[in-house]
Amino acid sequence: MNEIRDAILADQLDAMAGLPVPESYRAVLVRKDEQDMFAGLPTREKDPRKSLHVEEVATPELGPGEAIVAVMASSVNYNTVWTSIFEPVSTFGFLERYGRLHDLAKRHDLPYHVVGSDLAGVVLRVGPGVHKWRPGDEVVAHCLSVELEDPAGHDDTMMDPQQRIWGFETNFGGLAELALVKSNQLLPKPAHLTWEEAAAPGLVNSTAYRQLVSRNGADMKQGDVVLIWGASGGLGSYATQMALNGGAIPVCVVSSAEKAAIVHSMGAELVIDRSAEGYRFWRDEQTQDPKEWQRFGKRIRELTGGDDVDIVFEHPGRETFGASVYVAKKGGTIVTCASTSGYLHQYDNRYLWMNLKRVVGSHFANYKEAWEANRLIDRGLIHPTLSKVYPMDQVGQAACDVHHNCHQGKVGVLTLAPEEGLGVKDTEKREKHLPAINRFRGV
Numbered sequence: 001m002n003e004i005r006d007a008i009l010a011d012q013l014d015a016m017a018g019l020p021v022p023e024s025y026r027a028v029l030v031r032k033d034e035q036d037m038f039a040g041l042p043t044r045e046k047d048p049r050k051s052l053h054v055e056e057v058a059t060p061e062l063g064p065g066e067a068i069v070a071v072m073a074s075s076v077n078y079n080t081v082w083t084s085i086f087e088p089v090s091t092f093g094f095l096e097r098y099g100r101l102h103d104l105a106k107r108h109d110l111p112y113h114v115v116g117s118d119l120a121g122v123v124l125r126v127g128p129g130v131h132k133w134r135p136g137d138e139v140v141a142h143c144l145s146v147e148l149e150d151p152a153g154h155d156d157t158m159m160d161p162q163q164r165i166w167g168f169e170t171n172f173g174g175l176a177e178l179a180l181v182k183s184n185q186l187l188p189k190p191a192h193l194t195w196e197e198a199a200a201p202g203l204v205n206s207t208a209y210r211q212l213v214s215r216n217g218a219d220m221k222q223g224d225v226v227l228i229w230g231a232s233g234g235l236g237s238y239a240t241q242m243a244l245n246g247g248a249i250p251v252c253v254v255s256s257a258e259k260a261a262i263v264h265s266m267g268a269e270l271v272i273d274r275s276a277e278g279y280r281f282w283r284d285e286q287t288q289d290p291k292e293w294q295r296f297g298k299r300i301r302e303l304t305g306g307d308d309v310d311i312v313f314e315h316p317g318r319e320t321f322g323a324s325v326y327v328a329k330k331g332g333t334i335v336t337c338a339s340t341s342g343y344l345h346q347y348d349n350r351y352l353w354m355n356l357k358r359v360v361g362s363h364f365a366n367y368k369e370a371w372e373a374n375r376l377i378d379r380g381l382i383h384p385t386l387s388k389v390y391p392m393d394q395v396g397q398a399a400c401d402v403h404h405n406c407h408q409g410k411v412g413v414l415t416l417a418p419e420e421g422l423g424v425k426d427t428e429k430r431e432k433h434l435p436a437i438n439r440f441r442g443v
Helices: 002-007 014-019 078-085 092-100 104-108 193-198 202-213 236-245 259-263 290-304 322-329 349-353 368-379 392-403 427-437
Strands: 026-030 055-060 065-078 113-114 119-127 138-141 178-182 187-190 225-228 249-252 272-273 309-314 328-336 356-359 386-391 412-413
Touching: 002 014, 002 065, 002 119, 014 119, 026 392, 055 113, 055 392, 055 412, 065 193, 065 392, 078 392, 092 104, 119 193, 119 368, 187 368, 193 386, 193 412, 202 236, 202 309, 202 368, 225 236, 225 272, 236 249, 249 259, 259 272, 272 290, 290 322, 322 328, 322 349, 386 392, 392 412
Parallel strands: 225 249, 225 309, 249 272, 309 328, 328 356, 386 412
Antiparallel strands: 026 055, 026 113, 065 119, 065 178, 065 412, 119 138, 138 187
């Protein structure tokens, strides 16, 4: 691993093909024999620092159409939090089912799960049948893993019956020194970004693109009023940029004055600090408060000059979904993913059915959507929202930050990279966009 790291740091990428693939590598993982360790505890008390371990693991066999990537940096997504607290289910069930699919998939069914659904690094090896990528290529990876042996996946690869999220529903994820990916997960690394910056957008940027921009999601157009929950968070910060770039009018919901300042700095003018304004959409665990939905809708109209929202960018789930359905305009769209506050949504169907609203489910992105989302990063139209970076040995704390919403934007993790700030090739483009790239840093 030291030879690989040294070659990358010295920009001797042509040497990668001649370097041996290590028999093992360090990785962040959860253990199957610990999947019941938090049984009986409330979600908030389940601690990723206890379940995420950094250990040496065997390098998996490289199969056809696959690549092994030397990972310089990764990041924490909410699916890593779910994996680490074994909610809503243990991910070992995913690995067991995948392992039964075919002989090559058996590699994934192990007593440990290497996690992580983002990476930035350098291709070390490619398997048979890979022609677009070669050792030495600087890449990022999107997290869609598909088999594409069924016709259902060939119009939209997200519809493949064997669609999985790499590093969550598969093994050998990106929070590690090496990662195993399918070659059609690879995307070119934006040359003006550091390793940790390039690793940050992947999952959330692609998810926001499909959810908000794509015809498979809300199909946002110029002039649309878009309500964005958690607008300074890992997902919402990219949705906010896309709304602004696309000529839409974002109404950004945040939970503190500091977060309001961040979205204002991104160019958003209409911001609701839900904590300062005291919105409480639930009277208790079983009962929502429609009067709060009404107060929230009135506040939106005050900000927009009387307009209701065309699109609700919905990802908190249970806590906010009733309000989201209520405030969408007649004929509006609530596009939903993630449900980080709970999966069992409750809403008053009268406001949906009688007002001809639509609920659209959206999950990650297909390869074309992920490619387009990465292209926006590469062209400096969308910027990373990286706020803090941890070394791999402190990944449990990084996941704990995300679990308890103690972060802004994205939280990065260094894997092979020895320090922050490395990997930039296009300094001229970087200087042009540096204030936007650093907007979330240290916040």
